Amino acid sequence: MRYPRTVFVFDTPDHGIDPEYFQMISSSSQKIYVRGHSKPIGTIDSELDAIKILDGYLNFTGPNRSYMVIGNLKHVEFIATSLADKDCSIYWLMNKNAALCIRAALSALLDLHEMEALFNEALYYYTKSRDRYQALSDSKHISSDDFPQLISDIIDGHMQVELRADIESFLCKELHIGKFEI
Numbered sequence: 001m002r003y004p005r006t007v008f009v010f011d012t013p014d015h016g017i018d019p020e021y022f023q024m025i026s027s028s029s030q031k032i033y034v035r036g037h038s039k040p041i042g043t044i045d046s047e048l049d050a051i052k053i054l055d056g057y058l059n060f061t062g063p064n065r066s067y068m069v070i071g072n073l074k075h076v077e078f079i080a081t082s083l084a085d086k087d088c089s090i091y092w093l094m095n096k097n098a099a100l101c102i103r104a105a106l107s108a109l110l111d112l113h114e115m116e117a118l119f120n121e122a123l124y125y126y127t128k129s130r131d132r133y134q135a136l137s138d139s140k141h142i143s144s145d146d147f148p149q150l151i152s153d154i155i156d157g158h159m160q161v162e163l164r165a166d167i168e169s170f171l172c173k174e175l176h177i178g179k180f181e182i
Contacts (some may be wrong), residue, residue, distance in 0.1 A: 001030065001031075001033060001041070001044060001069065001071040002030075002071050003071075003093060003094060003095045003096060003098075003099075004071075004092055004093060004094045004095065005044075005047075005069050005070070005071055005092070005093040006069070006070045006071075006076060006090065006091075006092055007047075007048070007051055007067065007068070007069050007090070007091040007092070007093065008067070008068045008069075008070075008076075008079060008080070008083060008088060008089075008090055009051060009052075009055045009061075009065055009066070009067055009088070009089045009090075009091065010065065010066055010068075010083045010086035010087060010088040010089070011061075011062075011064060011065060011066070011086040011087050012064050012065060012066045012086075013066075013086065017034055017036075017037060017066055017068075019032060019034045019037045019038065022034065022068060022079060022082075025078045025079060025082060026070055026078070026079055027078070028070055028071070030070070030071045032068060032069065032070045033068065033069040033070075034066070034067070034068045034069075035048055035066065035067040035068070035069075036066075044069055046103075047069075047093060047099050047102075048067045048069070050099075050102055050103050050106050051067070051091055051102075051175075052065070052067070053106060053110075054102075054106060054171060054175070055089055055091075057109070058168070058171070058172075059087075059089055061087065061089075076090060091175045091176070092175060092176035093175070094176065098174050098175075101170075101174050102171065102174055102175060105167050105170055105171050105174070106171070108163075108167050109164070109167050109168075109171075112161065112163065112164050112167070116154070116155055119151050119154060119155050120155060122151060123148060123151045123152065123155070126147065126148055126151075127148065130148075
């Protein structure tokens with residue numbers, strides 16, 4: 001399937017997905033790709049893996065989502081309207097380079113998540129060390145140290161990591177993210 005690609009991510013209907021129905025309403029001469037229904041295509045599945053992680057992260061969506069890809073769809077209205085009650089997100093992959101950039105940005109975002117996990121561990125060891133020192137010194141007074149509060153604020157989201165905001169903004173721009181609402 002050629003670029004640009006339009007990716008629809010939506011809550012899976014209780015009755016399942018009918019690829020023929022979506023093919024008909026897309027008015028596209030190219031065959032649509034529905035993950036789990038269409039013959040697997042490695043490059044598309046790889047892109048969908050990245051979009052699945054991003055959709056969950058950016059939209060706080062659950063695991064029961066379906067993924068449909070249509071090549072060079074100029075009019076998304078019919079499909080988007082039919083998915084309006086399914087919390088539909090629309091992503092556009094304009095070219096192969098955009099798909100590669102998205103994977104790299106996703107990797108950077110996951111590295112930031114790993115950093116936060118290490119911050120949790122650092123805060124644990126800091127607190128453990130402080131408690132041991134306090135027990136050894138019989139001191140009720142611990143010097144004022146901004147480190148634990150700074151780390152807590154980052155972990156709890158009270159302080160924004162600028163890099164995270166930059167990466168999120170980049171991903172929204174590269175994916176031409178649009179949330180379709182009626």
